Amino acid sequence: MANQLRLSIDRSSPVPLYHQVVQGIEAAIHTGLLEPGSRLENEIDLAAQLNLSRPTMRKAMDELVRSGLLVRKRGVGTQVVSSQVRRPLELSSLYDDLTNNGSKPTTEVLTFAHIEADAPTREALHLATGAKVYHFTRLRKVGGKPLALMENWVRDDITHIDEDLLKTQGLYSILRSGGVNFRLATQRIGAVVANDYQAPLLETEPGSALVTMERTAVDDTGRNVETGHHVYRGDSYSFEMTLVQR
Amino acid sequence: MANQLRLSIDRSSPVPLYHQVVQGIEAAIHTGLLEPGSRLENEIDLAAQLNLSRPTMRKAMDELVRSGLLVRKRGVGTQVVSSQVRRPLELSSLYDDLTNNGSKPTTEVLTFAHIEADAPTREALHLATGAKVYHFTRLRKVGGKPLALMENWVRDDITHIDEDLLKTQGLYSILRSGGVNFRLATQRIGAVVANDYQAPLLETEPGSALVTMERTAVDDTGRNVETGHHVYRGDSYSFEMTLVQR
DNA sequence: AATCAGAGTATGTCCTAACAAACGGACATG
DNA sequence: CATGTCCGTTTGTTAGGACATACTCTGATT
Numbered sequence: 001m002a003n004q005l006r007l008s009i010d011r012s013s014p015v016p017l018y019h020q021v022v023q024g025i026e027a028a029i030h031t032g033l034l035e036p037g038s039r040l041e042n043e044i045d046l047a048a049q050l051n052l053s054r055p056t057m058r059k060a061m062d063e064l065v066r067s068g069l070l071v072r073k074r075g076v077g078t079q080v081v082s083s084q085v086r087r088p089l090e091l092s093s094l095y096d097d098l099t100n101n102g103s104k105p106t107t108e109v110l111t112f113a114h115i116e117a118d119a120p121t122r123e124a125l126h127l128a129t130g131a132k133v134y135h136f137t138r139l140r141k142v143g144g145k146p147l148a149l150m151e152n153w154v155r156d157d158i159t160h161i162d163e164d165l166l167k168t169q170g171l172y173s174i175l176r177s178g179g180v181n182f183r184l185a186t187q188r189i190g191a192v193v194a195n196d197y198q199a200p201l202l203e204t205e206p207g208s209a210l211v212t213m214e215r216t217a218v219d220d221t222g223r224n225v226e227t228g229h230h231v232y233r234g235d236s237y238s239f240e241m242t243l244v245q246r
Numbered sequence: 247m248a249n250q251l252r253l254s255i256d257r258s259s260p261v262p263l264y265h266q267v268v269q270g271i272e273a274a275i276h277t278g279l280l281e282p283g284s285r286l287e288n289e290i291d292l293a294a295q296l297n298l299s300r301p302t303m304r305k306a307m308d309e310l311v312r313s314g315l316l317v318r319k320r321g322v323g324t325q326v327v328s329s330q331v332r333r334p335l336e337l338s339s340l341y342d343d344l345t346n347n348g349s350k351p352t353t354e355v356l357t358f359a360h361i362e363a364d365a366p367t368r369e370a371l372h373l374a375t376g377a378k379v380y381h382f383t384r385l386r387k388v389g390g391k392p393l394a395l396m397e398n399w400v401r402d403d404i405t406h407i408d409e410d411l412l413k414t415q416g417l418y419s420i421l422r423s424g425g426v427n428f429r430l431a432t433q434r435i436g437a438v439v440a441n442d443y444q445a446p447l448l449e450t451e452p453g454s455a456l457v458t459m460e461r462t463a464v465d466d467t468g469r470n471v472e473t474g475h476h477v478y479r480g481d482s483y484s485f486e487m488t489l490v491q492r
Numbered sequence: 493a494a495t496c497a498g499a500g501t502a503t504g505t506c507c508t509a510a511c512a513a514a515c516g517g518a519c520a521t522g
Numbered sequence: 523c524a525t526g527t528c529c530g531t532t533t534g535t536t537a538g539g540a541c542a543t544a545c546t547c548t549g550a551t552t
Binding site for chain 1: 282283301312314317318319325326327427428429430431432433434435436437438439453454455456457458464465466467468480483484485486487488489490491
Binding site for chain 1: 535
């Protein structure tokens with residue numbers, strides 16, 4: 001007998017049904033109720049058991065496949081992925097990541113200015129000549145240890161930003177509070193060695209390895225809201241992600 | 247008048263209708279027919295124009311939203327993203343990436359062995375004690391310039407691999423020919439400085455920056471097929487990707 | 493005994509049909 | 523003039539059905 005997935009679906013909840021199923025199966029996998037490698041019942045039976053239509057059930061499983069927790073094969077069935085799957089890279093700020101992990105990051109604002117955008121910034125954010133942006137550099141520490149040196153440019157026609165705010169909140173959190181709905185970001189990850197400016201701030205040696213990230217984020221109205229250039233200590237930070245076929 | 251998206255849909259083609267739409271819209275965006283920032287007609291009208299049902303049209307647009315070419319907003323509509331969106335990180339090998347970009351990579355096989363898997367490899371590939379794997383290290387050059395130093399472990403119960411094959415084909419191409427259908431991979435990207443072994447092979451100095459990537463790939467039967475540890479010259483390689491909300 | 497064909501099963505694609513919810517602008521009201 | 527309400531538009535969610543296709547296993551044929 002297959003695993004009985006005793007999910008409870010609340011049809012009066014504002015949470016979409018398919019998402020309730022996603023959460024239920026995720027929980028079942030993380031608690032070990034659904035073992036890695038085990039096969040799920042077929043879509044139609046599962047849908048019937050939960051009194052859902054097949055498209056709804058399938059949409060839920062689609063999400064789980066995309067997030068890498070399940071693999072499907074036509075004519076065969078759907079399995080829980082046997083490996084420990086890490087959460088795919090998400091559109092979140094480092095601050096969010098760290099607080100989610102239970103750490104307590106602190107932020108030092110090194111510079112802060114409200115200035116006219118220079119040419120590269122105007123291009124990255126699609127701004128007209130003369131447009132102004134917030135420009136600031138921050139140093140993020142976790143447990144007193146420096147982790148990241150971040151330089152950002154944010155368009156100023158969205159929400160007010162000041163130095164005090166940046167000390168207590170992540171940039172993305174501030175922007176979200178300001179009504180920005182992020183939709184996507186393009187980023188590039190590479191490596192450099194620490195220079196004489198970066199090394200002392202990150203409390204490492206010039207010549208040590210740093211992970212670099214350049215990112216530009218777009219909101220739901222298609223505006224390029226923010227662009228940044230971050231460097232992380234190579235000995236304490238790396239990017240984990242799950243790539244899914246198709 | 248909105249952009250007339252004169253897509254042609256071939257209902258006798260084996261290519262799914264929704265995918266034909268995806269390709270058509272992608273092409274329209276890349277050729278500039280659909281300008282960045284422009285609004286698409288609504289889903290229902292577009293579907294009607296192509297004689298498709300709304301779910302099919304919507305599935306196509308879902309994919310485009312996921313790949314970062316479009317952004318949607320309820321009550322408003324769907325827009326072409328204004329920024330140049332890079333192709334999201336895909337489940338492909340470096341060799342594929344380079345050949346797609348028109349470069350002509352060459353591969354040197356530095357070591358090749360068919361050996362018993364050690365403990366970390368057994369764990370990464372979920373193998374039993376005593377299981378054997380192919381283990382090899384390769385140096386990849388583009389235009390005569392070294393780019394990547396790659397060390398891989400591949401389970402041996404899938405397809406035969408030999409040194410000559412590795413010289414002429416990418417690993418993923420070999421495995422796909424062997425019947426492997428990759429579904430997902432988890433990877434981690436970081437930074438180190440080149441050591442005395444890596445530097446001469448990559449024709450760089452010890453102490454220069456390298457991008458590191460560790461990856462484990464899973465196929466459609468849930469098997470962990472391959473795991474590898476690659477290093478790239480930091481001055482000539484970086485990972486680009488698009489992150490999409492939700 | 494080995495190979496091939498077919499049945500059964502599960503996912504993949506596609507359709508019609510509704511209703512819900514969020515957004516933006518127009519209009520009415522204080 | 524400012525504010526709140528309503529309404530049309532557009533995407534979001536859900537249902538139920540039908541057929542296609544790929545895979546596995548089993549039984550029949552050579």
